[in-house]
Amino acid sequence: MIIVTGGAGFIGSAMVWKLNTMGFDNILIVDNLGHEEKWKNLTGLRYSDYLHRDQLMVALDQSEKNPFEGLQAIVHMGACSSTTETDAEFLMSNNYRFSQLLAKFSLQNGVRFINASSGATYGDGSQGFNDDIQTMRVLKPLNMYGYSKQLFDLWAYRQGILQALVSLKFFNVYGPNEYHKGDMMSVVCKAHKQITDTGTLKLFRSYRDDYGNGEQKRDFIYVKDIVDVMAWFLENPHANGVFNVGTGKARTWNDLANAVFAAMGREPKIEYIDMPDHLREKYQYFTQAPVDKLRSAGYKAEFTPLEQGVRDYVVNYLNKDDPYMDTYGD
Template identity: 35%
Template sequence: MIIVTGGTGFIGSNLVRALNQRGERDIVIVEDLKRPADPRIVASLAFAQLVDYRDFVADLPAWEGRGVRAVFHQGACSDTMVHDGAYMLERNFVFSLRLFEFCLGRCPLLYASSAAVYGRGEAGFREEGECEWPLNAYAFSKYLFDRHVRGEEKRRGGFQTQVVGLRYFNVYGPQENAKGRMASLLFQFHAQALEHGKLRIFAGSDGFLRDFVSVDDVVAVNLDFLEHPERSGIFNCGSGTARSFQELAELAASHYPGPDGTPGACGVETIPFPAQLAGRYQAHTLADLSRLRASGCTVPCTSLEEGVSRYVEVLQATGGYHPPAAVHPNPGK
């Protein structure tokens, strides 16, 4: 049995799908069932059970004898505009602590951290305390759990079972339909192109640089660590290359027609930078992959050109969804 928290979300659903492609069906998805999952995402997955995270935490001891082989912890509140610190800590820190305690000495824990812990990145993007300056409640909740993991590893002199934290940078790809305002720019560009025949970016976007990473690469890194349980630690998970929002928009625009239907003639329009984001916006991100590569992970990085082309193809074909699973979910199994 493999447990995937956030398994009907963006990265989690892509991870479940990749596990399905490896023949895995005994998968338990743990979600916040008070927030209805996107039915088209659920239909793309094959799994054994769907459990609310509150029930899962309350019943954790009962899972001890069920043969859990690994836990992929992808579930979290990832909205960087949520300012309720208590809510963020309960969802992203306390829940993670319970999973951590459950997995120690029992099975691998591979969890989602975030590049948001680096704040503006003025000290660099290395997995070191001197680089970590979270700017919002979401980033702080991720930082706290990373710090706890580090502290426990030092206190215990290492872990008996694998614990891996992956600091995701700007991830894009299929199945992010339910992310709303937190969806990638590529997802937002698709809607803009269909509605307006042009894309919109903030003023100064030629100077806003991001490490854009394909969700396929993120999933591949997770599975690579699963195959090597001797590896533990906190690692950056990005492409190792920074590209501007302007470049991203121009790449995306080349795949859409203009207002008159001319192929590849979709324009790019500049709009004012929102005042509410002033001081809260990362001007630059770039994953330092030195530690990841030193661990032995050699998963190649998809170029932005290839990644954009593949994702836009899915967006234009299905609106961003993967096709239905060959074996449909059976939550009652």
């Protein structure tokens, strides 16, 4: 058995899809479906059972022994991923404490633990983007979400268990099954709708002289690459620690916009708009994930180029009436 927390969410459901393509369906999905439509992410996937997050926390907190027979791994994608969430207590409980509980349980029971950290831990990037201990200890995230992820990595380091688990710093992820995320959907997904509805894509203008409008850069990574990396860590239990997961190559918002227009067969039409005041001081103008550490650990697969990933996403998912990942037909 493999537990996937956040298994109905964006990356979590993509990971279930990946496990299904590998022939694995003894999967316990843990989530909080609430009133969102992320349940639709599950309709094309194979899994053995579903459990509410709170029920899992009670089961692990009260059981003297492992209540899950045959459990091999916990892939922990279950967290609030909103960079604009302001309820700090909620983030401390949902992102930090829950992760601690799962990590402790996993290590006590010999269960592989793979955790979702975030590139948001790097803050404004002034300390660099290296996934080493020295950098990790001095980072100052720009939002509470990034701080909640940073706290877990630091806790694991102080506990001396960081080399017994995997914590992955995801950069800008895009791809199918993100449709329930509202404002937190990738710009690829938002762009497809904007272009379909209006023929135009709106991007934030730059407020720095060293970056032109739309020339702010991000390390965009396709969700199918993300789950390939996690599957590799499941199959390589010797590899542990904190790792960046990005392509290692920053691209501009204009590059991304042009890729979406091209995938939709349209000429680019971009409008640059004012950034909301509350975002201006917290906006990252550049992110790029050094992946040397991941490569040194043994991961050799190439990452999907931006144009290729966007095309696959647009043509095989966003352009279709049913855009969800599906393994029942495989």
